[in-house]
Amino acid sequence: MIDPSWVAGLAVILFCIGLWGAFTRKNAIIVLMCIEIILNAVNLNFVAGAAQHGDATGWIYVVFAVAIAAAEVAIGLAIFLAMYSQHETVSLDEVKLLKH
């Protein structure tokens, strides 16, 4: 069996990749994908923890997190659709609605 620490390490790498992507990319959909990567990094961390301690709680959390992430993606994509229909772009550089 793979040592849980490797899994945790992978989770850290994924988290950093996701974070970096969320900061730097312009396309909203890619940013959403990066956020999904971050979520999955967290899930991995849960899994690693669960395997390490032999406790099922972590796995149960992952199931919930996946379900919520799916809902979140649906909402996110809906927001982007609405954004596109209003501004005809999904570039985060051009749409700065949060200021208002």
Next chain:
Amino acid sequence: MDVSELAILIPVLPIVAMPLILLLGRLFNGNEKWKGLWKEGGTIAVAVLAIVFVLSMWLIVGHVAAFTEGSGDDFVSDVGDWVTYSLFTENGDMKVQDFGFGLQLDHISVMLLFVASFLCLLIGIFSLGYMNTDPVNENRNHRFYAEFILFCAGMFGMVLADSFLWLFIFWEIMGLCSYLLIGFYYERPSAAYAAKKAFLTTRVGDVFLFVGLLIMHAVFGSWDFAVVFDASNIGAADAGLIKAMLLLMFIGAVGKSAQFPLHVWLPDAMEGPTPVSALIHAATMVNAGLYLVARMYPFFSAPAVAGEFTDVALLIAMIGGITACMAAAIAFVQDDIKKVLAYSTMSQLAYIFTGLGAALWFVNKGYTELAAFAFGASLFHLFNHAMAKGMLFMASGSVIHEMHHAHHELAHHGDDHDDHDDHGEDHFDCQDMTNMGGLASKMPITAIAMAAGSASIIGIPLIGGFWSKEGIVGSTWKAVLQDGGGLFIIPALLVLITAGMTGFYMSRMWFMTFAGKPKTPVAAGVHEQTPFIPIPLVALTGMTLAAILFAGLGFAGWIGDNANHLSLGHLPSHLMHEIMHAFLAVGSDGHSDPYLFMITWITIGLSMLVGPFYAMALHGGSLAKGEKAHWSISWLVSLSGKIRRKYNFDNSAWSDSGISNALKRRLYFDEWYDNLMLKLVVPFALAAAWFDKRIIDGAIKGIESGSQEASKGIRQLTTGSARDYIMMAALGTLALFLLIWGLI
């Protein structure tokens, strides 16, 4: 119903009447009925004052009767608490204190209540005639009456207050009304200036008074008369602090009563309407300072402080002496009839200060009998002076008013239809005595009233102020003889000289106005015709002549010695005693005091013979042919004419001299004060302005512009881009983690 329940109405009724008059004035201004029947509020004011007078008389008669029966006690009525508060004392207990309002009536306040309510009523009646017939005042008389009645409330309240706090509050109400009423003709720059000057000058005194009262509260923990006058409380307190308190309070009195060196406002205050001069600047408000000093009596009489405050008492007498002489000298050269009276007021108030100073000195030295006599004489003089001077001002108002009428008729022979006022068009001064003359036959009531008032002020034997002035002069000279009283020689000499000077300037005023031939066509056309004006003149002439009765009743002794009683039954014997005392200096032991006898006759000689003689020689004169004055004064006029023909001399050397010019310029006090202001206050004000602009405003502006800049910088962070927010959230989380791990 008990009197004490109604007594509170005395100050409250006028306070209620003030907004009422203002409101009605605003609603009905210009309405014919409002002008006619209601006299633009004057009717309300006089009605309220009449009620107050009746209530006051009820109180006073009750008080006097109770004392005469021997069951008298000072009337004290606690009306209610204004503010109640608790505080921790030094040893940790809780102490409840309150600023209550209550009324106190003792001999002094009884006398002043009578003076105030009587004169307020009479001057109110006088105003109905004086104010409402002058077109200048039309449609704004309600303002006059509202301020007038508020002033009356202030005076009644001050007299009746049972604590120094309320005394001070009402004192300030009077100051405010004085300011408003002096500036009644605010469109005249001189009136506005005079109002400001009066307000600021008395303010200087009031600040000192307030500090004195704060010291009083620090020392006694209360302002109530009952607490601060308690001899054991005074004994327990630090004598040095009490002395500082007394001095500060005296400065307040000096400002209010227009004594040297805070006297400069009173002559200018004559810019106000004449009823105001009569009421505020002669009969009532200026007595407030005297009342305050008279109230200090218990601080001097407490056994624990015997001999401690003699220098304060001496200072009071000194200020009195200096002011008396200085004001009388300035009155020599004034041509404005009201200015003469203003300086005379200052001078007579100064007499009372001198007398009070002597009384306080005596009592502090332990000579209680002499003290009671001096105290009684001083307050009796206050009474006589208020009556006489109120009347003199009203008489001068009558003269001025009729001069105005005559001038108006003369200037508009036929075209009398335009009602507009022509003051200032041809600069005819209706107050200048050099424009008058020969009015004795034309204004008989005014002339007689003025003669009686002047005689009272001069101290002609048996009339008005004679009874009290003798007492003051005698007491001051007595003080010289006592151990340690050598310095009293200065005020004693000054008041003695002033007695003669008073004889001169008061007679000069009378003869310039009423004797001789009319000096202008206006004066020739004067008639006594305005309604209401004669009523108070007659009443006060009676009052002035009745001073002999008051003297006979032992009024001075009654005030001076709180336990004494007025008794009608012994009137003849008392009167005999008073006359023997006044003329032959017979003391209570039945022996004549040769020293006092000499002083008495020097005073009488100076004031009755020397002063009036010079006045007659310079300004006397018979009436024009065919004119006949009333018998009671015609002999005076013809005597002055004879003396002038025989003894007239050329005094141009004196009247052109430097001293005379200096007196005409009021001894340059205004210039000195202006210079002092320029040298001291203006640079200080400029520095303060600079400090305010640069430092205080600068600090506030710095905060303002600094926060603007900071917010501009912070606003850069809100880009609106989701990524920046994520970045911030991430950095924040990181920072939190670092914090939790203890890395920062």
